[in-house]
Amino acid sequence: MAKKKASGKAGGEIKLQPLGDRLVVERAESESVTAGGIVLPDSAKDKPARGVVISVGDGRLLDDGSRAPFQVKEGDLVLFTSYAGEEFKVGDRELLLMREEDVLAVIG
Template structure:
């Protein structure tokens, strides 16, 4: 399943390999629970997002592919140190291993 980022005339398709996934990170909160507005410098980058593309699965010792436990469209929590940030046409994506995903959010 490929991730597609379109902007004006360019069209880029990301197809992760193996057990990798491409995630679109959720937006940072702009207001705290107490109603305080946060500047960009004070916002934490959330460690949650939506999967927009998945690889074919981990290559096993017998040559077969392991089935991915997540699917396109799943909302997930992931470790904050794991993802590789990729910018395409002013849009930011995260590339990470399936094992860096901690949970699927229902």
């Protein structure tokens, strides 16, 4: 079981342990300047569909009662659909809770 500690508002730490086949991802920052050199305001930026895996659950429960191992691990940079997961905040960090099936690829 992978437990990840994230700092909360009051400076304390919060343990994040996703269940089953879920994982917690922190979105990567979106580009603020286009290839043509135009600076984008925050309201015009698309939400990035990539991020870093913060923690993973135990794996998907199989019919025989065993757990399928995750194909991603903590620290992986992943690509996912733009509507994947549920957004939530821990302190000032915006995180996503999603299923492993929402991950499209591991980058690098």
